[in-house]
Amino acid sequence: MAPQLDSYYKAIDGLTDTFIDRLAEAVAIPSISAEEARRPDVVKMGHWLKSQLETLGASMEARELGKQPGKEHLTLPPAIIGRYPAKKDESKRTILVYGHYDVQPAEKSDGWNTEPFKLSVDSKGRMYGRGSTDDKGPVLGWVNAIQAHQKAGIDFPVNLLMCFEGMEEYGSEGLDDFIIAECKPGKFFEDADAVCISDNYWLGTEKPCLTYGLRGCSYYSIEISGPGQDLHSGVYGGTAQEPMTDLVRVMGGLVDTNGTILIPGIKDLVAPVTDDEQALYKNIAFEMSNLYESLGSETGIFPDKERTLMGRWRYPSLSIHGVEGAFSAPGAKTVIPAKVIGKFSIRTVPNMEPDDVDKLVYAHVEKAFAGLKSKNTLKISLQHSGKWWVASPKHWNFTAAAKAVEKVWGVKPDLTREGGSIPVTLTFEQATGKNVLLLPMGSSTDAAHSINEKLDKKNYIEGIKLLGSYLHYVAEEPMTVA
Amino acid sequence: MAPQLDSYYKAIDGLTDTFIDRLAEAVAIPSISAEEARRPDVVKMGHWLKSQLETLGASMEARELGKQPGKEHLTLPPAIIGRYPAKKDESKRTILVYGHYDVQPAEKSDGWNTEPFKLSVDSKGRMYGRGSTDDKGPVLGWVNAIQAHQKAGIDFPVNLLMCFEGMEEYGSEGLDDFIIAECKPGKFFEDADAVCISDNYWLGTEKPCLTYGLRGCSYYSIEISGPGQDLHSGVYGGTAQEPMTDLVRVMGGLVDTNGTILIPGIKDLVAPVTDDEQALYKNIAFEMSNLYESLGSETGIFPDKERTLMGRWRYPSLSIHGVEGAFSAPGAKTVIPAKVIGKFSIRTVPNMEPDDVDKLVYAHVEKAFAGLKSKNTLKISLQHSGKWWVASPKHWNFTAAAKAVEKVWGVKPDLTREGGSIPVTLTFEQATGKNVLLLPMGSSTDAAHSINEKLDKKNYIEGIKLLGSYLHYVAEEPMTVA
Numbered sequence: 023m024a025p026q027l028d029s030y031y032k033a034i035d036g037l038t039d040t041f042i043d044r045l046a047e048a049v050a051i052p053s054i055s056a057e058e059a060r061r062p063d064v065v066k067m068g069h070w071l072k073s074q075l076e077t078l079g080a081s082m083e084a085r086e087l088g089k090q091p092g093k094e095h096l097t098l099p100p101a102i103i104g105r106y107p108a109k110k111d112e113s114k115r116t117i118l119v120y121g122h123y124d125v126q127p128a129e130k131s132d133g134w135n136t137e138p139f140k141l142s143v144d145s146k147g148r149m150y151g152r153g154s155t156d157d158k159g160p161v162l163g164w165v166n167a168i169q170a171h172q173k174a175g176i177d178f179p180v181n182l183l184m185c186f187e188g189m190e191e192y193g194s195e196g197l198d199d200f201i202i203a204e205c206k207p208g209k210f211f212e213d214a215d216a217v218c219i220s221d222n223y224w225l226g227t228e229k230p231c232l233t234y235g236l237r238g239c240s241y242y243s244i245e246i247s248g249p250g251q252d253l254h255s256g257v258y259g260g261t262a263q264e265p266m267t268d269l270v271r272v273m274g275g276l277v278d279t280n281g282t283i284l285i286p287g288i289k290d291l292v293a294p295v296t297d298d299e300q301a302l303y304k305n306i307a308f309e310m311s312n313l314y315e316s317l318g319s320e321t322g323i324f325p326d327k328e329r330t331l332m333g334r335w336r337y338p339s340l341s342i343h344g345v346e347g348a349f350s351a352p353g354a355k356t357v358i359p360a361k362v363i364g365k366f367s368i369r370t371v372p373n374m375e376p377d378d379v380d381k382l383v384y385a386h387v388e389k390a391f392a393g394l395k396s397k398n399t400l401k402i403s404l405q406h407s408g409k410w411w412v413a414s415p416k417h418w419n420f421t422a423a424a425k426a427v428e429k430v431w432g433v434k435p436d437l438t439r440e441g442g443s444i445p446v447t448l449t450f451e452q453a454t455g456k457n458v459l460l461l462p463m464g465s466s467t468d469a470a471h472s473i474n475e476k477l478d479k480k481n482y483i484e485g486i487k488l489l490g491s492y493l494h495y496v497a498e499e500p501m502t503v504a
Numbered sequence: 505m506a507p508q509l510d511s512y513y514k515a516i517d518g519l520t521d522t523f524i525d526r527l528a529e530a531v532a533i534p535s536i537s538a539e540e541a542r543r544p545d546v547v548k549m550g551h552w553l554k555s556q557l558e559t560l561g562a563s564m565e566a567r568e569l570g571k572q573p574g575k576e577h578l579t580l581p582p583a584i585i586g587r588y589p590a591k592k593d594e595s596k597r598t599i600l601v602y603g604h605y606d607v608q609p610a611e612k613s614d615g616w617n618t619e620p621f622k623l624s625v626d627s628k629g630r631m632y633g634r635g636s637t638d639d640k641g642p643v644l645g646w647v648n649a650i651q652a653h654q655k656a657g658i659d660f661p662v663n664l665l666m667c668f669e670g671m672e673e674y675g676s677e678g679l680d681d682f683i684i685a686e687c688k689p690g691k692f693f694e695d696a697d698a699v700c701i702s703d704n705y706w707l708g709t710e711k712p713c714l715t716y717g718l719r720g721c722s723y724y725s726i727e728i729s730g731p732g733q734d735l736h737s738g739v740y741g742g743t744a745q746e747p748m749t750d751l752v753r754v755m756g757g758l759v760d761t762n763g764t765i766l767i768p769g770i771k772d773l774v775a776p777v778t779d780d781e782q783a784l785y786k787n788i789a790f791e792m793s794n795l796y797e798s799l800g801s802e803t804g805i806f807p808d809k810e811r812t813l814m815g816r817w818r819y820p821s822l823s824i825h826g827v828e829g830a831f832s833a834p835g836a837k838t839v840i841p842a843k844v845i846g847k848f849s850i851r852t853v854p855n856m857e858p859d860d861v862d863k864l865v866y867a868h869v870e871k872a873f874a875g876l877k878s879k880n881t882l883k884i885s886l887q888h889s890g891k892w893w894v895a896s897p898k899h900w901n902f903t904a905a906a907k908a909v910e911k912v913w914g915v916k917p918d919l920t921r922e923g924g925s926i927p928v929t930l931t932f933e934q935a936t937g938k939n940v941l942l943l944p945m946g947s948s949t950d951a952a953h954s955i956n957e958k959l960d961k962k963n964y965i966e967g968i969k970l971l972g973s974y975l976h977y978v979a980e981e982p983m984t985v986a
Contacts, residue, residue, distance in 0.1 A: 237738065239737075239738065239838065241836045241838070248799075248801055248803040249799045249800050249801050249803060250799065250800020250801055251800055253799070254924060255721075255821070255823035255825070255849060255851065255924075256719065256721065256851060256922070256923045256924020256925060257816065257922075257923050257924055258799070258816070258923070259763075259816075259821030259822070259823045259851050259923060260763050260805070260815035260816055260819055260820070260821030260851065260923065261763075261795060261804055261805055261806070261812050261815045261816045261821075261923075262795075262799055262803055262804055262805065263761055263762070263763070263803045263804070263805055264763075264823055264824070266823070266824040266825070266826070267758075267759050267760070267761060267763075267823075267824055268761055270752045270755040270756045270758075270824060271756045271760075271761070273752040273756070274752045274753045274755070274756030274757075275756075276749075276752075277749050278749070278753075278876075279745055279749060279750055279753070279876045279877065279878045279880075280745070281741075281742050281743075281745070281746075281749075313743060313744075317730075317731045317732065317735070317740070317744055318731050318732020318733055318842075319730055319731050319732055319879075320879065321730040321731060321744055321745045321878075321879040321880055322743055322744055322745070322879075323742070323743055323744065323745055324743070330743050333742035333743045334739065334740070334741075334742055334743045337742055338742070339737070339741030339742030339743075340741070341737040341741045341746055341748070341749075341838070341840050342746070342748040342749055342752060342830075343737070343748070343830065343831040343836075343837055343838065343839055343840075343841070344748070344827060344830030344831030344832050344837075344839075344841065345826060345827050345830060345832060346831075346832055346833065346834055348824075348825065348826030348827060348832070349825040349826030349828075349847060350826050350827060350828055350830070350832035351828065352828055353887075354723045354825075354847065354849070354887045354888060355825060355826075355847075356721065356723070356823070356825065356849055356924075357825055357826075358823050358825075359825070359826065360800075365831060365836065365837075367737060367836075367838055369737065369738060369741050369742065394760075394761045395761065396761045396803075397801075397802065397803040397804075398761075398803055405835075405836045406836060440738070440739075441738045441739050441740070441741060441742065441743075442736060442737075442738020442739055442838075443738060471736075
């Protein structure tokens with residue numbers, strides 16, 4: 023395989039300018055899914071991507087997903103799906119890859135140093151632009167990998183199924199049902215042998231990683247109401263029971279300063295750490311200084327790397343996000359809010375079943391409120407929940423990717439998890455019944471979702487090499503399942 | 505005195521249409537002090553008021569108060585001050601009256617049933633319009649009282665000093681310094697013997713009241729900060745100490761559901777209830793149903809009238825208003841806010857010195873935060889404070905007003921306090937060193953500051969009688985100070 027990859031790498035090096043131009047072209051289309059007025063740009067981006075792949079001989083389709091739920095005047099951008107080569111080679115494995123072609127909002131005035139929708143490459147090879155790393159760079163990684171194979175004149179190692187969506191930054195509206203339907207027998211994605219998603223980031227800046235786990239998230243609202251309308255604290259303070267008083271008392275019993283969840287029963291749901299798992303953490307390229315740098319402070323909970331990474335990846339956490347309905351502006355307003363809604367969420371991990379978590383949360387909050395003996399009214403509800411996902415990093419999909427990383431980057435990848443959720447991961451796992459691998463291209467400093475988002479040229483070009491190499495290794499990896 | 509008042513009352517009845525037309529003219533000027541674009545209307549309203557009084561022979565001045573602090577491009581509307589009769593009669597007492605000619609914002613679309621800046625009188629004599637009761641009706645009460653004296657051909661009983669401001673609904677910017685300066689020897693208000701303010705409301709709808717006390721207000725911010733910027737709870741939840749977690753725990757220890765302030769030492773500052781004071785509460789026209797109706801719920805703290813009124817008027821209360829810097833919009837956002845500012849205020853009563861309250865609050869909050877052993881940073885600060893005010897209801901200024909109420913309304917007034925603050929009251933008391941009386945014209949259902957603000961025609965017309973009668977009684981009341 024090595025000689026074949028060498029000519030592939032050579033082709034990529036020769037096409038570097040083409041690939042950067044392609045990324046610049048993509049960044050120039052402001053495909054912001056959260057902004058109604060940009061919807062035509064999102065659609066335009068989808069069709070641009072489709073035509074890039076069609077030019078390379080892929081068989082592509084733009085699948086309509088219907089109207090946007092809750093905004094029925096808006097049509098969802100299409101799922102761009104396809105297959106390369108256009109005709110399936112029955113002798114080869116089939117790998118399903120996913121990415122998204124929409125981006126987060128961006129305005130120069132947010133604090134960008136360059137125009138967000140113009141790719142600007144600086145002297146250190148940092149390519150700034152909205153979507154550069156999230157997720158246009160990785161999506162074009164697959165496109166570029168196809169082109170480089172053609173230029174090198176080498177056989178494409180797998181049947182590649184592609185699924186690119188345009189609503190990822192707005193809750194992937196409409197996608198889950200589509201994926202589930204297309205994974206059924208006789209449908210587009212039915213023959214996937216494994217799934218690869220490139221839509222996350224290295225843990226640091228130097229060492230690539232493979233990601234095998236994500237936490238879930240259960241998001242709750244505690245609504246406490248009493249008076250029929252907001253009251254003046256001068257007139258009613260001292261005569262009425264105040265919902266905000268009750269709310270802070272209930273929320274004050276959810277979690278402590280060191281992140282310990284105070285809801286009885288939660289910790290009993292958490293899978294114990296095994297020796298195997300413990301061993302994975304020891305060599306991961308991460309220092310406490312990395313945490314402090316990204317926090318912008320030294321207000322971490324744990325003093326050591328292992329416990330910090332476990333706190334992020336494999337233990338649950340509870341964050342209180344804010345209060346709706348109370349006074350939230352600068353200055354002073356002497357209002358007694360009539361109805362306040364406290365928002366908090368729990369990041370969940372194996373083996374926390376969302377339903378079990380809900381029951382424990384409801385019981386705890388209801389008991390805490392009952393203890394106040396308040397005449398106000400409590401409503402506790404789940405806003406949304408997404409389950410955690412953990413794959414086996416010993417699956418052939420992962421071992422193949424690890425070999426590709428070592429080939430391209432000369433180092434064994436870290437095996438990481440993420441504290442956040444990428445809900446589509448679990449959807450693909452459940453719909454295909456196959457292993458899902460997260461194979462990131464960008465690094466921790468890429469500032470996805472923030473101002474001055476960038477992708478390093480090295481990560482982009484070597485990333486294209488990596489994606490192609492992964493396809494070669496995964497085509498031949500012995501199919502052992504750990 | 506009675507015959508003189510009878511001809512005065514007769515003149516008022518004869519001038520009813522004139523007085524309502526005058527109020528309609530005043531309401532038609534949208535003198536909203538909080539809206540920059542309306543500043544010319546505020547100024548216009550001041551000059552209109554000045555000219556109304558000049559036409560009646562008063563000596564008036566429009567005194568400039570300079571630029572608006574923090575908005576230096578805006579000139580403050582003038583204080584309209586004056587004297588009637590124009591030349592002081594040294595044989596008569598001098599009464600200083602205060603009112604304001606600016607109003608709260610209002611838009612028809614806020615939910616008004618009628619145009620807010622067009623006085624609309626319904627079949628029940630309810631006169632709807634912004635400013636009708638707060639405070640254009642009462643201010644015109646003084647103007648109308650002068651006119652009715654002239655029409656009746658009776659001698660005006662006192663030297664009337666007038667102080668009308670145009671920024672009351674926006675913090676009375678610039679007024680305090682002006683009042684203090686003009687109460688000094690040789691200045692405009694130096695010879696006031698007593699002060700009367702008509703800018704509050706009856707406790708209910710049937711029975712007039714005299715108001716002898718107001719609570720103060722000390723407004724605090726608890727700022728807790730940690731990370732350099734907002735964080736994603738997926739990435740940092742479980743690894744960083746969260747400011748919002750600390751804040752709800754600290755705020756949860758301020759006050760309980762029944763309004764008991766949990767800050768040690770606060771209750772020791774509160775003056776004990778005397779028998780005299782207790783006796784005042786017994787006959788006050790107030791039912792628990794009044795509270796429930798205005799709350800729009802039955803979520804009161806106390807089941808009885810006396811304790812409820814004391815909770816409003818003569819005991820301190822603590823309200824938590826909200827949180828700045830946290831997520832406050834509808835929906836779900838998985839943010840860990842980097843810096844959150846909790847806002848709360850304490851309504852203060854005799855003998856709570858604001859400085860003592862500050863010290864107790866700071867000590868309590870700092871101790872509570874220290875108990876969390878958090879690495880985050882706490883800042884507790886006072887946003888503003890205004891002291892409580894209590895006058896003796898046995899002062900001749902009050903006994904005179906009580907006789908006037910009984911003469912006009914045929915009932916002894918309730919002696920009430922208010923839970924809120926009217927800071928100018930304390931300013932007048934301190935600057936003049938004289939007794940200040942709050943003599944309301946409107947009723948509890950007038951909806952000042954709300955939509956569909958109104959003043960009942962009966963309250964307006966009888967109120968004009970009341971204000972004039974008060975001047976007659978106060979001119980002759982024996983000067984005993986209780």
